[in-house]
Amino acid sequence: MSTQQHIQEISASTGILVPPRTWRPATDYLHHLSLNGEWQFRLHPSAQIDESLPWETITLPCHWVFSSERDAQRHLLWTRGKPIYTNMQFPFALNPPHVPQNNPTGEHRRTFEVSAQVLQEIASGGRAIIRFLGAESIAQVRVNGVPVAILRGSRLMHEVDISSVIREGTNTISVIVSQWSAMSYVEDQDQWWLAGIFRDVDFYVERARSFRDVRVHGDYDPHTGACTLHIRVDCDDDGYTCRIGEREYVLRSGRWESVVVESALPWSPDAPHLYPITLTNAVDERTIRVGFRRVEVFHGDRPRILLNGKKLELRGVNRHETHPDKGRTFDPDQLRRDLTMMKRHNINAIRTAHYSHDPRFYDLADEFGFWVVCEVDLESHGFVFGDWVGNPTDSPQWRAVYEDRALRTVSRDYNHPSIIIWSLGNESGYGENLARSAALIRREDPSRPIHYEGDYDGRITDIHSRMYLPLEQIHAICSADGDVPISDVAVWGHVRQFPLINCEYAHAMGNGPGALIDYDECIDTYEQYHGGFVWEWRDHGLRTWDNGQEYFGYGGDFGERTHDSNFVMDGLVRSDDVPSPALAELKAVYAPVKLVARAEVGRLIVEVRNRFHAQRSSILTTRVYVGDTCLGVLEHDVAPGERETIVWENASVSPDVVIDLVSCRNEVAVPGNSWEEEGWEVSRVQIRPQVRPLSYPTDGSVTPASQPLVSFDGDRLSRILDLPVSDIRPSLWRAPTDNDESRGFGSFSLASPGNTWGAGLEGAPSSADVWRASGLDKMVCHEWQTDFSGDEYCGCFVREEVWASDQSPSRVNVAWHWEWGVFDDEPGVRLSVDVMPSAGWKGTWPRTGIHLAIPRPQHVSWLGYGPGEAYVDSRQAVTLGHFDADPQDLEFEYAVPQENGTRIGMRELTLNYDSYTVSLNAHPHISLPEYSDYYPSFSVHKYDEFELTAARHPYELATTEEFWHLYIDGGQHGLGSRTCGPDVYPRSAWTPRAVTITVDMKRG
Incomplete structure (x- = not known):
């Protein structure tokens, strides 16, 4: 038996379907039976059903790849297929509606019992329904061998009326799900391709005369303070009772009714007041929570969005549904953790990227208080590689598909006060089907504005939305006298009449993003700019193993031929719920x-x-x-x-x-x-007090100490005080961040953002590629000379070096000045390092600093900025003070190893060991950055910058406890968000320059 015919059909869902309507908990219904749990299952390599295959079992809901066999250590063996990750490109040839013949197809089967009472309810005018909340990508449903529905739309709710095909006693349901279908062409949403029945399945009976659908809208008048409930109930009875608090109203069904609710307070994220209303008639009772709020959009000379009469300010994040062990299968505990963490980090808005989330998400968003942009399950981004030729968005053949997705989204989630904006989808080009969808949504719900980022001309939407908009363009749009490209004067003039949001900005991939504070200040500055949504909340890593070592896999880790590598690891929170340093920065910025x-x-x-x-x-x-x-x-x-x-x-x-x-x-x-x-x-x-930097270290008399202060191995220091040291060298390289490695957006070091409206030089190599071309990752000491005087009790050692790479004629001169003895009545060692680039260096450098290999400290304490890391364009979350930490807590483990853990403004650093302590006291110097108060920064690492650079996963780093690595930096390059957004702004760029680093080392 083949299912291929339906798989490549361009159509909305078909069958005995209940018209789209608002979601209601399945437990509200009579004779409810959850169909979650154990099903019979067999996986076919194609859509051709092989009846000879034996039946196995699967527990729903799940993506079937996660139901694979496990070894003795409970590690997944991926015996039921493997995940595939792509961002824009499709994992198969772009040839709609055709999909690969190699199309994994899961056949699900189970039985359920139907009582005589159920059949009596049906005979009395009721109906028996099976509801699917999510199945990817196409599901063909049979009950007792009779085809009843074909479900298209992986994240859409479908209710199937099976009244005519069930019988008393045992009934059998069969659901055949194929991974690929024509619908895959409009579900290309920068996430894992994961097939299966991954959301709840429920059976229930809807009695005759019960409430078929209920729509509520709580309106708040900011001028009078009046709260009005607008409600429409569809049922066979003429009327029903609506109880709000202590008052009851008798209302008519089949039309909109309005009730003024006395003493109610408006709903907003920081005061999410909800009021339960209870509807009753002879056979049904339903309780819904209502929040009162009004969304208003103004265009023209003062474009703006008002919520309850006040400016809407979105300090938000984009959120995918993703779990390291379950994919998109709903996890209520994870959801509560997510939203709690968001609230505790001052986040007030969520965009559901790029589909409507599980219905329980919106219940919690109502309760916790979030503005929500609810997005239709739609993206056809892969067509961009063919210049959008054949894009479904403008094809009449796909019109019903688009309209069905829009209608099901709005219908299911209509009642939630948290939803303030409907989004037509994501990155699907532009076309008539989106215009039809917008018109449909306006008919269904005129109370909420419509968003779609790709509608740059504002033809069908109410808001001008952009992704990764540079600061220069925000200023240009929102400033009446802002400079704009001459060729686009008319377009920009039109854009300036719309409210502006960044539906995606500040790409949080790896270490970054930078410049969060600059974007947030635009909200305070411009009435027209309403903020936006950081991309994104969570890394999408999937838990997997290599030779028994656990890690979170990304594109390519599961053998995919076509993939987009670690572009899916771009969250403020790691796959395992650990918040990144960027989340602390965001909390400070979003105060x-x-x-x-x-x-x-x-x-x-x-x-x-x-x-x-x-x-x-x-x-x-x-x-x-x-x-x-x-x-x-x-x-x-x-x-x-x-x-x-x-x-x-x-x-x-x-x-x-x-x-x-x-x-x-x-x-x-x-x-x-x-x-x-x-x-x-x-x-x-x-x-903080203003720091007055020195132009050179202070001088003072030095006298001999009573015990040795240094040891040498040849012409190299091997011990400072009690601290063994080795590999003392300059450090001009850092393990590139994801932003350093990206070339997707323009370079600001090769073209000023001020002269290019924030675009930089498009097509330019990445910062890391430029650094490699300059040989900064291969610098070696070509020449040196030394001068030694004194002994181990009091003396001076000078080592002058010339560092270079065979890839560049430019040089770096490094002068090490070591002096030891008794300074100001205390024995110690003073190091002053001068790093002086020769002429010819261009662009930026990763860092200018020094490296020492040291034994692993038991504990580290410091006077400087903390407790977390900071960089020039990401330092709002740190304050000056005394801090202490275990060395391993000074690092942050990203999915791809890279630069991390730098603490700026180091006044004093203390390395604590079992039998001794060494303190380093830094001198402020005019050559060091003002952002660190003219003090150096420091970091302590288990692996050096070259080991981190070579690794693609944390497990690839060889474990060693013999030596750790201490870095003291004069300065580092900023972070930016060039993986998908602006480069490091020039004010945060680190360029080749002369730097002096001076520290005094003493015993504790």
Whole structure:
């Protein structure tokens, strides 16, 4: 038996289908039976069903690759196929609607029992339904051998009416799912291709006269404060009762009814007030939570989006459904962890990339409080490689497919106040089918605006949306006098009449992104700019093993011939729920109450900017600290969207001390919200004294110490104080970050963003490729000379080196000045290193620093910026202070090993060992960056920069405890987001320059 005929058919779902409607928990229905659990299963290599294959079992919901056999250690053996990852390209030839003959097809079968009562309900006008929430990519459903439906749309809800084919007693359902179908051409969504029945399957009975569909819309009038419930109920009865609080209303079915709800409060992310309404008639009862809010979009001279009469500010993330062991199968615990972590990091908005999520996501978004852009299950990005020829978006043959997807999305999720914008899909070019979908959505729901990034001219959407828009173009669009390309004056003039969002920005792949604070400041600056959604929330790594070593795999790790490597590892959170340093940066940038402060003698002057949408700033308590001493509470009570300057007087305040302003939640916004708790830190702001850098290290008399301070091995230092050292060398290379390696967007080092509207030089090589071409990864010491005087108790050692690579005529002169003895009554060693590039170096450098191999410290403490890492364009989350950590906690393990763990502004670094301690005290120097207060940065690593560069996965790094690696850097290149976005901006770029690093080393 072959299923090929239906697989290559361009069609919406067909069969005995219930018309699209709002989602209702299956447990609400009579005779509910979950069909999750064990099914019979057999996997065919193609759509040709082989009846000779034996039946096995599978537990649904799941993607069948994750149901493979496991070895004795519970490691998946991938006996039921392997995952495939592509971003834009299809994993098969672009030839719609044809798909490969090698088309893995899963045959699922189980039985279920039907009672006489069920048949009686059907005879009385009810219906028996089986509901599928998700099956990829096409599902052919039979009940008792009778074909009842063909489901197309992997992330869409389908209800199949099986009333006419069931019988009392045992019934059999068969679902044949094929991995590839014509629908694969419009589900090319930058994620793993994973087939199977991966969402819930339920059987239930809908009684005659029950509520077939309920649509609710809670409207809030910001001018009067009135909350009005608009409701439409479809059922066979003429009327029904609606209970809201203590009041009941008798309303008519089949039409929209309106009820003013007294004393209700509006819904918003920081005050997500929900009100249960209960509908009853003779046979049914249904409770729905309603939130009251109004979305308004204005175009023309003052384009903007208002929510409840106030500017919408989206400080959001894109979120795929992805789990390292389950793929897109819903995990309620993971969802709650995700949304809790988002709230605790000041995220207020989510775009459901690039499909409607499991219905329970929206319930929790309503409860927790998120603005949601709900996206239709649609993307045909792979057609871009053929210049969009044959793209389904503009083909009449595909019109019903597009309209069905739009209708099912809006119908299922209509009732959620968290959804404020409908998105037509993602990266599918432009065409008439999208215009038809937009018109359909407006008919279904005129209360919400429509988004689609590819509608650059604003023909069918309400919002001008862009991806990875450079800062220069935001300024150009939002500034009335902004400079624009002459050839695009008319287009830009039209664009300036629309509200602007970045539906994707700040690509969080590997170490990065940079410049988050610059984008956020645009929200505060421009009324027209409403923020956007960082790409993206979570890495998509899948747990797998190599010779028993666990790791999270990405494209190519499962034997795919066509793949897009680690482009799927681009989240703020790792695959295993560990937050990246970028998430801490985002929390600081997204702070809902922003404090801009300065210190004078005896007082603080603080501007309080309240960026909450509905809460007054007094929901936070801000305490003022000098060190660990709390000086008191900075009182503020600023209305949402407003700012106020406060003068706070205290005798201990001075511009010469470090002052921390720590804001914590002092009350919950909505009682009962599970994510909220009093006392958690929302933001931290620091006021620091100005550092006065030195142009050279201070001089002083040196006298002999009472015990040896250094040891040599030939002309190389082998011990400093009690610390064995080796491989003392300059470090000009860093293990390239994903952004360093990317060439997808233009280079700012080869063309100024200011002169190219943020585009840079398009098609330019990556920063890492430029660095390699200059030989920075292959520098060796070609010449050196040394000069030694004194002995191990008091002396001086100078080593002058010339470093070069055979790939570049340019040189780097490095002068090491070691001096040891008693300085200021304390024995120690002073190192001053001068790094001086010769003429001829161009572009940027990864870093300028020094490297020492040292034994692994038991513990590390430092005075500098922390507790986390920081770089020139990503340093909002760190403050100046005393910190300590286990060495392994100073590193962050990315899916692809790369530069990480740098801490800036190092004043003092202490390496603690069992029997001794060594402290390094740094000198500020005018040659060091202002962003680090003219102090060097440091990092401690298990692997050096070359080992990290060579590895593609963490497990490839050889374990060694003999030596670790200490780096002290004069400066490093910024991070940027060039993997998919702007390069490192020139102000954050590190260029070849003379640098002096000076540290004093002493015993602890």
